[in-house]
Amino acid sequence: MRTALTNDLAQAAEVIRRGGVCAFPTETVYGLGADVFNERAVAKIFDAKHRPADNPLIAHISDKTQIERLASAITPTAAKLIEAFFPGPLTVVLPKTEAVPPIATAGLQTIGIRMPSFELAHRFLELCETPVVAPSANLSGRPSPTTWQAVYEDLAGRIDCILQAEAADIGLESTVVDCTGTTPLLLRKGSVSIEELILVVPDLQTSDVARDEVSRSPGLKHRHYSPRARVVLIDGPGKNDSRNSAAFIGLDRPHREFQSVKVCIDINEYARSVFAFFRECDAKGIEVIYCQTVSELGIGAALMDRLRRAAEE
Numbered sequence: 001m002r003t004a005l006t007n008d009l010a011q012a013a014e015v016i017r018r019g020g021v022c023a024f025p026t027e028t029v030y031g032l033g034a035d036v037f038n039e040r041a042v043a044k045i046f047d048a049k050h051r052p053a054d055n056p057l058i059a060h061i062s063d064k065t066q067i068e069r070l071a072s073a074i075t076p077t078a079a080k081l082i083e084a085f086f087p088g089p090l091t092v093v094l095p096k097t098e099a100v101p102p103i104a105t106a107g108l109q110t111i112g113i114r115m116p117s118f119e120l121a122h123r124f125l126e127l128c129e130t131p132v133v134a135p136s137a138n139l140s141g142r143p144s145p146t147t148w149q150a151v152y153e154d155l156a157g158r159i160d161c162i163l164q165a166e167a168a169d170i171g172l173e174s175t176v177v178d179c180t181g182t183t184p185l186l187l188r189k190g191s192v193s194i195e196e197l198i199l200v201v202p203d204l205q206t207s208d209v210a211r212d213e214v215s216r217s218p219g220l221k222h223r224h225y226s227p228r229a230r231v232v233l234i235d236g237p238g239k240n241d242s243r244n245s246a247a248f249i250g251l252d253r254p255h256r257e258f259q260s261v262k263v264c265i266d267i268n269e270y271a272r273s274v275f276a277f278f279r280e281c282d283a284k285g286i287e288v289i290y291c292q293t294v295s296e297l298g299i300g301a302a303l304m305d306r307l308r309r310a311a312e313e
């Protein structure tokens with residue numbers, strides 16, 4: 001299959017409307033989209049990414065009225081979160097309608113819904129004239145793509161189209177909150193922080209206390225965000241590795257030479273650049289990437305979550 005590269009929104013949306021799969025930019029990471037109501041199109045996403053069939057997809061909307069076709073009920077908790085954070089980097093999980101095919105939600109009776117705030121994504125989704133399910137547009141297990149080039153690296157020849165745009169502004173995937181129960185449950189940390197969520201839903205349960213977290217969000221058990229290099233977390237500015245093929249990313253300039261160094265001006269830049277840095281290190285054949293830990297405030301909690309997962313053996 002030839003993968004078309006385009007910056008023409010209408011051309012990219014046409015791919016979705018015709019039952020193809022098209023990668024597109026959002027404020028978090030690039031997604032790999034298909035029409036939620038077209039089972040064959042949705043199946044192509046799982047094929048292209050080598051995604052395990054038990055990992056559900058998030059439906060992306062351009063307008064809140066589209067929620068009706070996807071969710072059979074909007075719980076009070078969801079209503080508050082939607083009001084506060086849509087459009088933006090938050091996914092709410094709600095009971096699904098019959099219209100949503102089981103393949104999209106990996107057989108679950110629930111569906112994750114999000115409305116991207118990135119203007120280009122919004123216009124693309126409008127032109128698709130249907131909600132678009134989209135996981136991150138990487139091969140399963142690889143770092144999420146924050147540039148169209150990263151999508152191309154993983155999926156060229158496996159998908160119909162890539163809508164080209166600038167690098168994603170946030171760089172980490174959306175916050176996911178399960179709103180199906182009586183109390184909202186945080187399933188994945190993201191750039192909408194726990195502090196911000198609690199202002200709107202004070203009874204939020206964080207996944208640290210949730211016992212059935214993994215069964216409620218199957219994606220969490222799969223291997224994630226991993227470069228080929230080994231990832232090691234360190235709390236200082238790295239000085240203890242004698243190998244040549246080591247790299248460093250963090251907030252403080254390291255005391256020794258590394259083959260690759262990324263010193264970020266703040267935690268937002270760290271979040272924005274970490275996945276691209278992992279990919280860059282892989283391209284250079286680097287063996288170990290030292291990642292400086294950060295305090296778990298705001299987006300720091302999501303960043304530390306991704307770093308820990310990347311560091312898992």
Ligand code: TXA
Pocket residue numbers: 026028029030031032055056057058091093105108110111112114134135136137172173174175176187188216217218219220
């Ligand atoms: O920022 C994002 O969310 C990006 C962009 C493209 O929107 N998408 C993304 O999708 O990160 P993906 O598939 O890589 O991650 C979706 C996460 C997985 O952990 C999945 O298990 C969880 O959301 N999820 C999706 N639907 C769910 C559901 N019905 N119940 C529980 N968890 C769900």
Ligand code: MG
Pocket residue numbers: 135136144
């Ligand atoms: Mg993903």
